[in-house]
Amino acid sequence: MSRSHVPLIALLFISFVVATHARSGLFNLAHLAKSTRDIVIGTIKDLDRYRFTPDDIVQLSKNLVMGYPFEAVSSAINMICSSALASKTIRSLVKPDLSKIKFQLRTTCKKYSYTLMNAYKILHSPEFDPKKKVVILVTGWTTTVDDTDTIDALAKAYNCRGDVNFVAVDVGNYVDTFYTWAAMNTIEIGKSLAEGIYLLTQVVPLKNIHLIGHSLGAHIVGTAGRYYKRKTGKLVPRITGLDPAKPCFNLGHELSGLHRGDAKFIDVIHTNAGVLGKREAMGDADFYPGGLHPLPKGCLTLLCAHARSWVYYAESVYPGNELNFMAKLCTSQKELINNRCPGAEYPMGYAVPHKVKGNYFLKVRGRAPFGLSASRKNLSSQATCGLCPYKTEEDRGFTLYSFIANFFSF
Numbered sequence: 001m002s003r004s005h006v007p008l009i010a011l012l013f014i015s016f017v018v019a020t021h022a023r024s025g026l027f028n029l030a031h032l033a034k035s036t037r038d039i040v041i042g043t044i045k046d047l048d049r050y051r052f053t054p055d056d057i058v059q060l061s062k063n064l065v066m067g068y069p070f071e072a073v074s075s076a077i078n079m080i081c082s083s084a085l086a087s088k089t090i091r092s093l094v095k096p097d098l099s100k101i102k103f104q105l106r107t108t109c110k111k112y113s114y115t116l117m118n119a120y121k122i123l124h125s126p127e128f129d130p131k132k133k134v135v136i137l138v139t140g141w142t143t144t145v146d147d148t149d150t151i152d153a154l155a156k157a158y159n160c161r162g163d164v165n166f167v168a169v170d171v172g173n174y175v176d177t178f179y180t181w182a183a184m185n186t187i188e189i190g191k192s193l194a195e196g197i198y199l200l201t202q203v204v205p206l207k208n209i210h211l212i213g214h215s216l217g218a219h220i221v222g223t224a225g226r227y228y229k230r231k232t233g234k235l236v237p238r239i240t241g242l243d244p245a246k247p248c249f250n251l252g253h254e255l256s257g258l259h260r261g262d263a264k265f266i267d268v269i270h271t272n273a274g275v276l277g278k279r280e281a282m283g284d285a286d287f288y289p290g291g292l293h294p295l296p297k298g299c300l301t302l303l304c305a306h307a308r309s310w311v312y313y314a315e316s317v318y319p320g321n322e323l324n325f326m327a328k329l330c331t332s333q334k335e336l337i338n339n340r341c342p343g344a345e346y347p348m349g350y351a352v353p354h355k356v357k358g359n360y361f362l363k364v365r366g367r368a369p370f371g372l373s374a375s376r377k378n379l380s381s382q383a384t385c386g387l388c389p390y391k392t393e394e395d396r397g398f399t400l401y402s403f404i405a406n407f408f409s410f
Contacts, residue, residue, distance in 0.1 A: 190223025
């Protein structure tokens with residue numbers, strides 16, 4: 001989400017109004033109440049089989065009060081939105097214009113923009129190195145390429161590494177709008193992005209391209225991978241989905257979004273499972289840091305939880321942090337805590353092996369550094385790494401990464 005910090009209730013209210021105006025007639029308060037009751041009862045029944053620490057009690061309490069009720073609301077709205085879209089009564093009034101969608105190369109000090117249809121011109125940038133890999137990031141609802149914490153944090157982390165060309169996709173005019181319209185636009189934007197990637201691969205080997213998407217952006221890169229395959233018969237090597245958006249996206253429905261098969265390897269990080277983000281496994285390897293609770297450790301708001309996916313990923317990108325988040329193939333966080341998950345540990349995020357398959361669980365901290373294997377010494381050294389050396393001392397001492405990571409922490 002952007003610095004505007006659009007309240008979650010605005011998203012839910014907008015989606016509800018759009019859906020009900022579509023005359024679906026499916027919304028029923030009794031069903032919503034029953035769903036909420038079932039979630040709470042199911043949680044309570046599990047209490048006698050679990051040994052709680054004081055921290056566990058805090059986490060459970062905040063999820064019962066602020067997490068699970070919103071999950072029930074989100075599920076009802078998601079059903080309504082999918083039905084409304086299937087009825088064809090909703091049309092986006094903000095259609096994507098291919099000529100206005102751009103790649104933006106982010107370096108430590110400058111931003112270079114090129115339209116998707118002229119993607120090959122990115123080679124003319126004095127700071128683009130065709131020998132390096134290319135990471136392409138697409139963000140989500142209410143974000144613009146020049147005003148989003150997600151892009152700033154990941155650009156800083158990758159520029160600190162210095163071994164990739166970091167590129168953001170400027171789609172703000174088509175996702176910074178009415179949520180349902182933005183969701184519908186993911187298909188057209190994804191198709192356009194596929195065209196841009198095709199032109200880029202005329203000069204950059206496909207094996208060197210990695211697509212990353214947060215929230216709605218995860219569905220955009222999934223669509224891009226799917227349409228690139230249709231156009232060329234080839235799959236992009238890797239897609240990373242960071243808490244893919246839940247409302248309106250359901251496999252087999254009007255908007256399917258990101259799903260397994262859109263790339264050779266897909267890894268997904270879920271941090272606001274069941275509310276703003278999808279709970280279901282969507283990739284080859286799905287990671288659930290802290291488990292399936294809507295609010296992970298350290299978050300008191302849903303926006304914080306939704307952002308944690310890119311915060312965790314950005315942390316893993318910094319040199320020396322590749323193994324910060326070690327996860328195990330498992331059936332639940334409870335099984336992990338009780339040491340009932342045999343097998344090796346694998347890193348979540350930047351260094352995930354492309355051979356891993358299945359659902360992975362791991363423990364995380366509530367504050368930066370979030371990975372249990374992280375070094376606080378590394379965190380301090382990364383404060384200025386990846387920033388422009390010509391900025392002022394005040395600019396160098398302030399990082400959006402640390403600010404966003406801790407602003408909503410508990």
